[in-house]
Amino acid sequence: MSFVTSQTSEASTNPETVVPPGERKGWSKFGLSPGWAISVVVGVVVVVLATLFDFWATTFVVGATENAPLVLAAFGFALLYRLTGLLNVAYAETITLGAYFAVWMNNSWGLGFYVVLLPAGLLAGVLSVVTYLVIFRFAKGRRVGNLEMIVISFGLSIFLQHALQFVFGYRRRAFDIPPPNTIEVFGVGVSSFRLLALASVAALTTIVYQFIQRTSFGLQIRALASNEGLAQASGVRPLRVTILIWFVAGLCGGLAGVFYGAGASVESFLGIDELLLILLVVLVGGIWGLLGVVVVGMATGVALTGITLEYGNSLYAELVLVVAFLGVLKFRGRRLTDGSKV
Amino acid sequence: MNLDWLDAFLIFGAFKVVEIMGLGLLVHLQLGLTRVANFGVVGFWGVGLYAFGVAHLKIDWPFGDPYQFLVCAAIATIVAAAAGLVVGWLISDLDDDGTLVGTLGFATIVVILATTQQGLTGGALGLGGLGFPYDFSRVKTHEFTWLLITAAVVALIFAYAWRVHRTPHGRLLIAVGANEALARSLGKSATAARLRMMMVTSGAMGLLGAMHGVMVRSLEINSLDVSVTLAALAALILGGTARVFGAVVGVLLTVALFDIVIQFYLPIPDGWNTQALPVAREAVFGAAIVLMLIFRPQGLLGQMRRPALMRRLHGDW
Numbered sequence: 054m055s056f057v058t059s060q061t062s063e064a065s066t067n068p069e070t071v072v073p074p075g076e077r078k079g080w081s082k083f084g085l086s087p088g089w090a091i092s093v094v095v096g097v098v099v100v101v102l103a104t105l106f107d108f109w110a111t112t113f114v115v116g117a118t119e120n121a122p123l124v125l126a127a128f129g130f131a132l133l134y135r136l137t138g139l140l141n142v143a144y145a146e147t148i149t150l151g152a153y154f155a156v157w158m159n160n161s162w163g164l165g166f167y168v169v170l171l172p173a174g175l176l177a178g179v180l181s182v183v184t185y186l187v188i189f190r191f192a193k194g195r196r197v198g199n200l201e202m203i204v205i206s207f208g209l210s211i212f213l214q215h216a217l218q219f220v221f222g223y224r225r226r227a228f229d230i231p232p233p234n235t236i237e238v239f240g241v242g243v244s245s246f247r248l249l250a251l252a253s254v255a256a257l258t259t260i261v262y263q264f265i266q267r268t269s270f271g272l273q274i275r276a277l278a279s280n281e282g283l284a285q286a287s288g289v290r291p292l293r294v295t296i297l298i299w300f301v302a303g304l305c306g307g308l309a310g311v312f313y314g315a316g317a318s319v320e321s322f323l324g325i326d327e328l329l330l331i332l333l334v335v336l337v338g339g340i341w342g343l344l345g346v347v348v349v350g351m352a353t354g355v356a357l358t359g360i361t362l363e364y365g366n367s368l369y370a371e372l373v374l375v376v377a378f379l380g381v382l383k384f385r386g387r388r389l390t391d392g393s394k395v
Numbered sequence: 396m397n398l399d400w401l402d403a404f405l406i407f408g409a410f411k412v413v414e415i416m417g418l419g420l421l422v423h424l425q426l427g428l429t430r431v432a433n434f435g436v437v438g439f440w441g442v443g444l445y446a447f448g449v450a451h452l453k454i455d456w457p458f459g460d461p462y463q464f465l466v467c468a469a470i471a472t473i474v475a476a477a478a479g480l481v482v483g484w485l486i487s488d489l490d491d492d493g494t495l496v497g498t499l500g501f502a503t504i505v506v507i508l509a510t511t512q513q514g515l516t517g518g519a520l521g522l523g524g525l526g527f528p529y530d531f532s533r534v535k536t537h538e539f540t541w542l543l544i545t546a547a548v549v550a551l552i553f554a555y556a557w558r559v560h561r562t563p564h565g566r567l568l569i570a571v572g573a574n575e576a577l578a579r580s581l582g583k584s585a586t587a588a589r590l591r592m593m594m595v596t597s598g599a600m601g602l603l604g605a606m607h608g609v610m611v612r613s614l615e616i617n618s619l620d621v622s623v624t625l626a627a628l629a630a631l632i633l634g635g636t637a638r639v640f641g642a643v644v645g646v647l648l649t650v651a652l653f654d655i656v657i658q659f660y661l662p663i664p665d666g667w668n669t670q671a672l673p674v675a676r677e678a679v680f681g682a683a684i685v686l687m688l689i690f691r692p693q694g695l696l697g698q699m700r701r702p703a704l705m706r707r708l709h710g711d712w
Contacts, residue, residue, distance in 0.1 A: 140492045192689050200491045201688045208684025215678035372507045379500050
């Protein structure tokens with residue numbers, strides 16, 4: 054499933070790529086792109102394996118639910134990366150801030166996890182917009198190059214990681230919440246927080262995807278991402294649209310941070326510790342569009358769990374995945390990063 | 396040698412300044428000349444540190460120091476250079492985004508291997524037993540001598556960086572960094588130039604890692620921290636990425652300011668040294684990167700002075 058902007062731009066520039074419905078072959082005859090079809094097949098295989106084998110059931114259920122925040126964070130990052138072209142290292146701190154806001158509201162005012170979830174995500178979204186307006190937009194206005202933008206985001210990430218310790222304290226903080234309910238899925242116990250994280254991934258990806266596909270605002274986003282000059286000439290207001298992108302990306306990152314924090318504890322390096330996998334998922338999954346990011350993110354989560362269960366050390370799982378992703382990175386070459394952007 | 400006047404902490408502070416200066420000079424060759432943004436400096440430095448430590452402690456050498464040190468340091472340099480070659484090959488056809496992920500991924504792999512291979516590296520507990528390759532009876536004399544030796548190595552790195560600006564290889568690196576497509580179209584091998592540069596600079600980073608191991612006399616997983624990359628990058632950007640003296644000036648204004656001037660000569664409250672000051676140091680370094688790249692991307696020393704240099708080397712055109 055390729056992301057709609059690339060479809061639109063291809064179709065508009067190359068008439069040969071537009072295939073009439075009657076002449077479509079294979080999966081396309083059924084109105085399905087290969088990406089959707091592969092996702093459906095993989096889904097069926099997963100359900101069959103999970104039903105038949107305990108190990109696979111545990112791997113799939115725990116992998117999908119425990120690592121749902123990874124998918125959510127990667128989705129937000131991909132949105133930003135694909136639509137603005139900026140590889141924003143400081144996105145890690147959007148994740149951290151979401152977790153900090155939630156734990157602060159929880160610890161200070163005694164609000165429950167479900168109550169603080171959305172406000173924390175919204176606040177992270179607002180701060181994401183603030184970083185755009187104060188740092189990145191300003192830098193862009195001064196014609197700072199792409200490489201320098203990446204280094205700026207690295208510097209901002211480091212600054213926020215440490216400055217946050219002066220605001221929220223040096224020590225780790227934990228949510229003061231009762232143990233979550235456990236729900237059985239394929240015979241595997243899963244906490245309600247984790248299931249909610251998974252549901253959030255499904256809901257947010259569907260909403261954002263449909264928003265970009267079906268609404269006039271989404272059309273503006275795609276237009277802006279494809280050709281900023283042309284979009285502006287056509288009446289698109291870039292600031293409003295870009296702010297929206299940064300806000301939605303920040304919201305996704307903030308929510309992911311809350312789920313990460315609820316699963317363990319909250320500290321200033323929470324986001325940066327997850328960043329490499331998020332980057333790799335976005336770069337590799339991004340080749341197949343936003344849906345590709347979700348599928349690769351899920352697969353990464355399942356693989357992390359499977360390898361950890363098999364070898365008893367999550368670091369080995371991370372090692373294997375980083376090496377595998379870097380292999381893909383080399384194999385795909387420059388096409389990979391180009392394909393991950395619009 | 397009577398070194399009673401010298402504080403032991405001051406020696407270590409000066410060692411850090413010299414060490415980061417060396418790393419900054421090497422990052423200058425990567426980022427300033429070739430425009431390769433290496434976010435995994437700590438990975439190459441760490442490979443050298445751990446290769447040296449493991450070779451020194453786990454292999455039963457038939458000879459003692461200083462030969463043992465020289466052989467182990469050579470191993471560290473070669474292993475780090477090989478790692479630089481592999482990473483250079485990995486990122487050779489990637490853009491800036493891919494380079495970030497590739498170098499960051501490499502640093503992560505190094506940290507994971509150092510943590511998980513407990514039999515070799517000691518894992519999270521670390522490994523003690525490294526020592527100086529000479530015996531002067533007093534620890535302070537050992538450390539001061541090691542500071543001087545490290546300063547000599549960094550001076551050699553400076554001389555190499557200085558020389559590179561004036562060689563055909565350096566000019567090719569500058570051309571590749573400025574416009575790779577043009578350099579390729581003129582028949583220059585951009586990939587070979589980059590690989591050579593990555594191999595040499597990574598090897599030198601590994602050597603500095605080995606020298607750090609001698610100074611701290613142990614392998615500690617906590618030392619493989621992003622602060623190593625940050626310090627080198629922040630100093631270079633502050634001084635000027637394109638100038639050889641950029642790293643020198645930058646390190647004096649960042650690492651020397653924090654790790655020597657503020658830490659030893661300013662009346663800061665008790666307890667700040669343990670948490671507040673290191674955290675503030677990193678926050679200031681991060682902020683310095685952001686502010687410099689927005690308001691003065693060429694750094695304090697400004698742009699590379701190619702026309703002036705070329706006129707001096709080759710006369711008026």
